Amino acid sequence: MTEVDRRQDRAPVPTDWTYAPAPESRDIVRLAERYGHFIGGEWADPAETYGTIAPRDEEVLAQVGQGTEQDVDAAVTAARDAFANGWSELPGSERAKYLFRIARILQERSREFAVLESLNGGKPIKESRDVDLPLAAAHFFYYAGWADKLEYAFPNRQPKPVGVAGQIIPWNFPLLMLAWKIAPALACGNTVVLKPAETTPLTALLFCDVLRQAELPAGVVNIVTGDGRTGAAIVDHPDVDKIAFTGSTEVGKAIQRRLAGTGKKLTLELGGKAANIVFDDSALDQAVEGIVNGIYFNQGHVCCAGSRLFAQESIVEPLVDKLKQRLETLRVGDPLDKNTDVGAINSKMQLDKITELVAAGKEEGAEIYQPPCRLPEKGYWFAPTVFTNVAQSYRIAQEEIFGPVLSVLTFRTPEEAVEKANNTPYGLSAGVWTEKGSRILWMAQQMRAGVVWANTFNRFDPSSPFGGYKESGFGREGGLHGLEPYLRFEE
Amino acid sequence: MTRLPVKKTYKLFVGGAFPRSESGRTYEAEGQNVARGSRKDARDAVQAARKAQAGWAAATAYNRGQVLYRLAEMVEARTAEFAELCSGSDEVERTIDRIVWYAGWSDKLPQVLGGSNPVAGPYFNFTVPEPTGVVAVLAPEEPALLGLVSRLVPPLVGGNAVVAVASESHPLAAIELAEAIATSDLPGGVVNILTGRRGEIAPTLASHMDVNAIDLCGADGDGRELEELAAENVKRIVHGRADTQSPWEISSYLELKTVWHPIGQ
Numbered sequence: 001m002t003e004v005d006r007r008q009d010r011a012p013v014p015t016d017w018t019y020a021p022a023p024e025s026r027d028i029v030r031l032a033e034r035y036g037h038f039i040g041g042e043w044a045d046p047a048e049t050y051g052t053i054a055p056r057d058e059e060v061l062a063q064v065g066q067g068t069e070q071d072v073d074a075a076v077t078a079a080r081d082a083f084a085n086g087w088s089e090l091p092g093s094e095r096a097k098y099l100f101r102i103a104r105i106l107q108e109r110s111r112e113f114a115v116l117e118s119l120n121g122g123k124p125i126k127e128s129r130d131v132d133l134p135l136a137a138a139h140f141f142y143y144a145g146w147a148d149k150l151e152y153a154f155p156n157r158q159p160k161p162v163g164v165a166g167q168i169i170p171w172n173f174p175l176l177m178l179a180w181k182i183a184p185a186l187a188c189g190n191t192v193v194l195k196p197a198e199t200t201p202l203t204a205l206l207f208c209d210v211l212r213q214a215e216l217p218a219g220v221v222n223i224v225t226g227d228g229r230t231g232a233a234i235v236d237h238p239d240v241d242k243i244a245f246t247g248s249t250e251v252g253k254a255i256q257r258r259l260a261g262t263g264k265k266l267t268l269e270l271g272g273k274a275a276n277i278v279f280d281d282s283a284l285d286q287a288v289e290g291i292v293n294g295i296y297f298n299q300g301h302v303c304c305a306g307s308r309l310f311a312q313e314s315i316v317e318p319l320v321d322k323l324k325q326r327l328e329t330l331r332v333g334d335p336l337d338k339n340t341d342v343g344a345i346n347s348k349m350q351l352d353k354i355t356e357l358v359a360a361g362k363e364e365g366a367e368i369y370q371p372p373c374r375l376p377e378k379g380y381w382f383a384p385t386v387f388t389n390v391a392q393s394y395r396i397a398q399e400e401i402f403g404p405v406l407s408v409l410t411f412r413t414p415e416e417a418v419e420k421a422n423n424t425p426y427g428l429s430a431g432v433w434t435e436k437g438s439r440i441l442w443m444a445q446q447m448r449a450g451v452v453w454a455n456t457f458n459r460f461d462p463s464s465p466f467g468g469y470k471e472s473g474f475g476r477e478g479g480l481h482g483l484e485p486y487l488r489f490e491e
Numbered sequence: 492m493t494r495l496p497v498k499k500t501y502k503l504f505v506g507g508a509f510p511r512s513e514s515g516r517t518y519e520a521e522g523q524n525v526a527r528g529s530r531k532d533a534r535d536a537v538q539a540a541r542k543a544q545a546g547w548a549a550a551t552a553y554n555r556g557q558v559l560y561r562l563a564e565m566v567e568a569r570t571a572e573f574a575e576l577c578s579g580s581d582e583v584e585r586t587i588d589r590i591v592w593y594a595g596w597s598d599k600l601p602q603v604l605g606g607s608n609p610v611a612g613p614y615f616n617f618t619v620p621e622p623t624g625v626v627a628v629l630a631p632e633e634p635a636l637l638g639l640v641s642r643l644v645p646p647l648v649g650g651n652a653v654v655a656v657a658s659e660s661h662p663l664a665a666i667e668l669a670e671a672i673a674t675s676d677l678p679g680g681v682v683n684i685l686t687g688r689r690g691e692i693a694p695t696l697a698s699h700m701d702v703n704a705i706d707l708c709g710a711d712g713d714g715r716e717l718e719e720l721a722a723e724n725v726k727r728i729v730h731g732r733a734d735t736q737s738p739w740e741i742s743s744y745l746e747l748k749t750v751w752h753p754i755g756q
Contacts, residue, residue, distance in 0.1 A: 044755065081626065148523065157739075176711050203634075228653055245517070249725070253722050253723065253725060254722075255720075256721075256722035256725065257719050257722040259718075260715045260716075260718030260719040260721075261714055261715025261718055261719075266727065326684065376571070383622065425724070440752065444748075444750045447748075449748070450746065450747065450748060451748070451749050451750075451751070452748065452749070452750045452751070453750075453751045454751065454752045455752060455753055456748060456752070456753050459610070459612070459614060459751050460722065461610035461611055461612070461616070462748055463608045463609050463610055463611075463616075464608045464610050464616050464618075464751070465608070465618050465749050466615065466749070467747070469623075469746050469748075470703070470724070471724055471725045472725075472729050474723060476747055479608055479618065479749075480606075481618070481747055489739075
């Protein structure tokens with residue numbers, strides 16, 4: 001202690017380090033009471049609506065349309081007209097400029113979108129602000145550049161647009177998934193009918209205003225909101241040339257079945273049960289950060305979440321201890337609070353599913369740990385959860401939970417880690433933590449998964465192809481490879 | 492007195508061996524009694540393919556290319572026999588040239604189909620193609636030899652193991668090909684060839700949970716049903732053409748894996 005310190009009359013050191021609330025203002029978002037479908041550049045009044053809510057407190061934010069077969073048909077017709085009358089013939093360099101405009105407008109309005117994303121979806125504002133929005137804008141920027149360079153991406157193949165793309169996206173990254181779908185489709189000269197998820201339609205509807213500002217020709221992008229029935233109408237529509245779906249493996253299989261014999265192009269980005277494998281020579285503190293990011297990012301509502309932690313036996317105890325300590329610092333609460341780490345569970349249905357699987361985990365004999373945290377009374381919440389003493393056969397080790405729930409399993413040798421990690425019908429992603437270079441590359445080779453994160457986790461970039469092996473789906477999004485599903489070739 | 496020739500028994504090709512159908516059945520095709528493979532034979536073939544696949548995929552690309560080139564050598568040596576069993580020596584020559592063309596692709600694919608990705612952050616990120624696993628192929632009715640080889644070799648080049656169902660009306664060229672394969676250094680089980688009624692075997696392969704991809708080139712009228720069955724484990728579905736040659740035929744049976752690693756001091 002210095003002389004200066006001693007002389008000063010200091011306030012007592014606080015013992016309770018609570019954070020003051022730091023809410024992001026929602027004033028920037030202006031919502032209508034009621035939204036229609038965005039078809040042919042105009043708002044079509046829906047026959048039926050439902051209330052879309054904020055999962056943090058169940059506040060009804062707006063009424064949105066429940067798309068019917070007629071709505072979908074109108075949207076497909078508008079998309080077909082736009083495709084045939086201009087868009088597909090537009091030089092790639094002109095298409096590119098529309099996409100660049102969209103990217104720029106998203107950047108300019110990113111705060112508004114981030115607030116709405118957190119409000120309607122429940123994810124922490126720091127994630128929608130720092131991850132979803134920058135990546136969505138980057139995705140449009142990346143694919144904009146491809147629009148007039150397709151023949152260099154596919155030499156000797158004469159790439160041509162497919163036509164009308166039907167796109168069905170999930171609720172975990174509403175705007176980002178929209179960007180993943182729309183940007184490559186438009187870059188390749190297609191037109192689009194997109195259905196946002198039932199619980200998170202609002203950023204997709206706000207995106208229509210971006211399209212207005214970008215002066216995108218009417219009908220190039222059409223948005224129809226609704227539940228699974230609306231999605232089925234898109235899948236079944238005879239004038240849709242290509243379906244892109246991101247969501248559960250169960251629904252993905254049903255779509256693949258429905259499309260049998262139709263000749264429609266299909267890409268599926270489905271569920272996962274990623275292994276995050278930590279070797280005894282890894283940098284443990286970094287690994288703990290990676291594990292936390294892997295499973296508690298976006299409340300674990302991530303298809304590539306690292307939901308199975310495989311710890312080498314010799315380090316299980318220190319690793320789990322550090323992990324539990326780290327969990328105590330996670331702040332669960334208001335998605336719009338800038339200090340929040342874990343926000344609200346997206347829907348009542350998802351909360352019920354998580355609750356059921358966690359109960360099954362306890363029932364089957366796993367040991368549960370949840371850090372002490374006060375959950376708000378209204379809304380949908382689930383505390384960050386770690387299960388130890390988990391056997392491979394337990395449901396929590398087999399089924400995708402899609403929530404902030406981690407199952408800890410163990411292994412002794414690299415071969416055993418590979419065997420256990422690959423012992424799943426899924427194959428979307430995997431994580432490996434070790435300081436040994438040759439082992440990283442060997443493990444990366446052995447993983448039957450489309451994305452392998454070594455000494456990191458949950459990184460995304462528009463230039464990096466993303467997609468699954470096995471029952472996690474087929475086709476890639478991102479990168480040059482993400483163009484192919486939206487093209488046909490006249491070889 | 493003229494010598495009585497020794498005639499061949501036409502059998503299946505599974506796991507590097509030539510078994511009869513476990514069902515004991517045969518059917519007559521091209522004047523010969525040919526094994527009529529059963530659903531159980533199809534399952535055995537998938538098992539043999541799965542067992543062999545990892546080893547084949549782990550072989551170096553250079554080695555896989557040489558083994559396939561060796562297959563071309565073996566077919567060349569049997570040109571006269573093959574010519575009798577297909578449309579003639581022209582088809583055999585095109586078949587041989589096609590195998591050689593594909594053999595050369597094995598060690599070029601990763602550079603054409605993959606690469607490094609310029610992500611916006613301090614990470615090294617690269618994408619490599621890998622085999623999808625076990626591939627079922629319904630060979631077209633014709634051309635009997637070139638059609639089978641055009642569908643069979645693309646999945647092989649990339650490191651997959653294959654279960655192929657031969658042309659139902661012209662199966663003899665496929666069996667002859669199996670004999671060439673058996674002497675070509677391709678490990679047993681990497682290629683399995685079934686003869687018999689396609690309508691009987693195809694649904695077993697389409698619905699098999701350990702088959703990763705299916706080429707419906709030779710599907711009869713039941714393509715839609717087979718696609719429905721294939722959805723059960725999200726199989727990659729290919730509608731291959733009987734006579735085509737392209738690296739994209741290979742990529743239909745490849746997965747793309749992307750790996751991230753931080754860059755730092």
